[in-house]
Amino acid sequence: xxxxxxxxxGGLDSAVTLAIxxxxxxxxxxLSFDYGQRHRIEIESARxxxxxxxxxxxxxxxxxxxxxxxxxxxxxxxxxxxxxxxxMSHGIPITYVPARNTIFLSYALAWAEVLKCSDIFLGVxxxxxxGYPDCRPxxxxxxxxxxxxxxxxxxxxxxxxxxxxxxxxxKAEIIRKGTELGVDFALTHSCYDPSSNGGACGRCDSCQxxxxxxQEAGLVDRIRYATT
Amino acid sequence: xxxxxxxxxGGLDSAVTLAIxxxxxxxxxxLSFDYGQRHRIEIESARxxxxxxxxxxxxxxxxxxxxxxxxxxxxxxxxxxxxxxxxMSHGIPITYVPARNTIFLSYALAWAEVLKCSDIFLGVxxxxxxGYPDCRPxxxxxxxxxxxxxxxxxxxxxxxxxxxxxxxxxKAEIIRKGTELGVDFALTHSCYDPSSNGGACGRCDSCQxxxxxxQEAGLVDRIRYATT
Numbered sequence: 001x002x003x004x005x006x007x008x009x010g011g012l013d014s015a016v017t018l019a020i021x022x023x024x025x026x027x028x029x030x031l032s033f034d035y036g037q038r039h040r041i042e043i044e045s046a047r048x049x050x051x052x053x054x055x056x057x058x059x060x061x062x063x064x065x066x067x068x069x070x071x072x073x074x075x076x077x078x079x080x081x082x083x084x085x086x087x088m089s090h091g092i093p094i095t096y097v098p099a100r101n102t103i104f105l106s107y108a109l110a111w112a113e114v115l116k117c118s119d120i121f122l123g124v125x126x127x128x129x130x131g132y133p134d135c136r137p138x139x140x141x142x143x144x145x146x147x148x149x150x151x152x153x154x155x156x157x158x159x160x161x162x163x164x165x166x167x168x169x170x171k172a173e174i175i176r177k178g179t180e181l182g183v184d185f186a187l188t189h190s191c192y193d194p195s196s197n198g199g200a201c202g203r204c205d206s207c208q209x210x211x212x213x214x215q216e217a218g219l220v221d222r223i224r225y226a227t228t
Numbered sequence: 229x230x231x232x233x234x235x236x237x238g239g240l241d242s243a244v245t246l247a248i249x250x251x252x253x254x255x256x257x258x259l260s261f262d263y264g265q266r267h268r269i270e271i272e273s274a275r276x277x278x279x280x281x282x283x284x285x286x287x288x289x290x291x292x293x294x295x296x297x298x299x300x301x302x303x304x305x306x307x308x309x310x311x312x313x314x315x316m317s318h319g320i321p322i323t324y325v326p327a328r329n330t331i332f333l334s335y336a337l338a339w340a341e342v343l344k345c346s347d348i349f350l351g352v353x354x355x356x357x358x359g360y361p362d363c364r365p366x367x368x369x370x371x372x373x374x375x376x377x378x379x380x381x382x383x384x385x386x387x388x389x390x391x392x393x394x395x396x397x398x399k400a401e402i403i404r405k406g407t408e409l410g411v412d413f414a415l416t417h418s419c420y421d422p423s424s425n426g427g428a429c430g431r432c433d434s435c436q437x438x439x440x441x442x443q444e445a446g447l448v449d450r451i452r453y454a455t456t
Contacts, residue, residue, distance in 0.1 A: 064290045068339045099338035102378045106334045110327035111296045139377040146374050149367040150330045 001027045003117035004163075005108045006055070008032050010045030012188045012210060013123035013166055016178035018053050020165045021121045023181055029115060030055040031108055035063045035097075041198040045189040052184055061107050065097060101134035105143050109160060113153050118160050125166045125174070140164055171213030179219060186222040202227035229255045231345035232391075233336045234283070236260050238273030240416045240438060241351035241394055244406035246281050248393045249349045251409055257343060258283040259336055263291045263325075269426040273417040280412055289335050293325060329362035333371050337388060341381050346388045353394045353402070368392055399441030407447060414450040430455035 004026035008014045021028050032046040043060060050058035101124065108120045124135040133139065140162045147160035154160070166174050178185065190210045191200040200207050202225030214221040232254035236242045249256050260274040271288060278286035329352065336348045352363040361367065368390045375388035382388070394402050406413065418438045419428040428435050430453030442449040 059295050061295050062290065062292045065338060067287050067289050068335075068342045097338075098341035098380070099334055099375075099378055102337060102374065103331070103334040106327055106331040107296075109330060110293060110325075113326035114296045133380055133383050134378045136377065139374070142370075142374040142377050146330065146367070146370040147327075149364065149370050150327055150362045152326070152361055155361050 001025070002119070003027045003029060003056075003115050004119040004121055005112045005115065005117065006030050006121040007104055007108055007123065008046045008050060008055075008058070009123070010042035010049060010189050011123070011206075012178070012185060012190055012213075013125060013174060014046075015049045015053070015123075015183050015185070015188050016174050016181070017121050017123035017164075017166060018049065018055065019178060019181035019183045021119075021163075022053055022055075026119065026121075028053070028055045028121075029111065029117075030058040031104075031111060032058070032060045033063055033104060033107070034060050035065045042189050045187060048187040049183075052187055053182075059111070063103065063107075065100070065103070068098065099134070101132070101139070102143070105162065109147050109151065112160060113151050116153070118153070118158050119163055120160060121163045121165070123166050124164050125169065125171075127168055127170050137164075137167060140167075170216070171209055172216035175213050175217040175219055179217075188223075196226060199223075200225045229253070230347070231255050231257060231284075231343050232347035232349055233340045233343065233345065234258050234349040235332055235336055235351065236274045236278060236283075236286070237351070238270035238277060238417050239351070239434075240406070240413060240418055240441075241353060241402060242274075243277045243281070243351075243411050243413070243416050244402050244409070245349050245351035245392075245394060246277065246283065247406060247409035247411045249347075249391075250281055250283075254347065254349075256281070256283045256349075257339065257345075258286040259332075259339060260286070260288045261291055261332060261335070262288050263293045270417050273415060276415040277411075280415055287339070291331065291335075293328070293331070296326065327362070329360070329367070330371070333390065337375050337379065340388060341379050344381070346381070346386050347391055348388060349391045349393070351394050352392050353397065353399075355396055355398050365392075365395060368395075398444070399437055400444035403441050403445040403447055407445075416451075424454060428453045 002025060004021050006018045006021050006028045008018055008030040018028055018030060030050040032043055034043055047058060112120055126135055144160055144162055148154040190206045192204040192206045193201040200223050230253060232249050234246045234249050234256045236246055236258040246256055246258060258278040260271055262271055275286060340346060340348055354363055372388055372390055376382040418434045420432040420434045421429040428451050
């Protein structure tokens with residue numbers, strides 16, 4: 001059976017990515033990070049998602065990005081609330097974590113090399129608002145180039161592939177896809193606001209994108225929002 | 229004053245690298261990793277080296293590579309002892325840690341972006357025996373390409389530079405260089421064998437390379453070895 005490492009945040013997109021990897025026949029090794037993020041509830045969501053979608057293994061790697069500061073998700077900066085789609089579409093968000101996907105992919109690469117597999121799944125998306133530099137296709141290709149040079153497996157001829165099946169899908173398309181594949185979205189967590197205590201504020205960028213996605217998909221989101 | 233991130237392991241090479249960065253006028257931000265390595269004594273060496281060479285800051289990032297296994301430095305695999313130079317020069321050593329420099333450089337990149345600096349110093353070397361894929365010049369260039377795409381700073385036009393001033397020096401040349409720059413090598417730790425309890429076995433690949441380097445440089449190594 002073919003193996004893959006799947007980066008799993010506990011959010012909606014990575015859950016669908018895991019479901020796609022499973023549907024493609026991969027024995028999925030899910031990888032989450034405890035990186036001092038303020039929304040640690042995501043890790044618990046990731047555990048439930050990994051179990052419900054039949055991941056073969058799920059590891060949580062402890063890393064500490066707070067040592068550097070520099071982002072609303074790791075330091076004490078206020079998470080923006082109630083921004084319009086237009087505001088969201090300008091510039092890189094304050095929730096940008098420096099070099100985050102580079103760090104995450106590096107760990108995935110380490111595990112892939114130990115497992116002797118060459119597929120790494122990542123739920124990044126470039127259609128709905130993102131603005132993160134490390135969600136762009138050219139970044140993913142550059143990481144593949146690096147991986148070939150960085151590893152013993154690469155020297156032995158392995159070509160690591162970073163698979164981003166959601167890259168060109170809208171949030172509504174991602175939700176429809178996940179529904180087809182049996183993803184239980186009630187297990188996922190999208191809210192960026194730590195004061196929601198495991199619930200969903202309904203107003204941060206991430207909640208707004210999720211609500212809009214379900215609306216456009218014509219599907220019901222079974223999580224409860226603090227605001228309508 | 230210009231800033232740089234300097235990866236500092238506590239070993240001889242990275243100490244000389246830090247001294248070079250300081251000599252070139254950089255305000256050095258030294259970065260070490262507590263990565264579950266069995267030779268944790270290196271971190272204490274790194275602290276002493278950072279202080280003695282006037283690093284502006286020293287951070288130790290906690291990461292856990294043991295979650296994946298796969299290397300003599302992180303799992304319970306025996307460290308090779310008493311190998312000949314010929315044995316050492318064949319293949320990739322068992323002490324290879326999958327994707328290690330990729331992970332280390334990713335963290336350095338995160339910190340560099342927070343500090344708004346673009347120079348990252350790394351003490352890798354390609355002359356004396358290495359065999360690690362992620363010590364090759366082409367790997368370092370690929371990381372620079374990735375960094376330009378991975379970051380907000382890159383989008384804004386920053387070009388990150390991975391500086392590896394020891395890349396083409398022999399161990400003896402590195403030791404002479406460090407001596408010129410006032411590095412106190414007695415503070416550094418090179419031994420890979422955890423059973424040495426902070427001492428130096430004198431027989432692992434790393435101890436052998438160090439001893440040979442001092443010998444060739446015609447200088448005295450003030451650390452004490454368990455074997456002659």
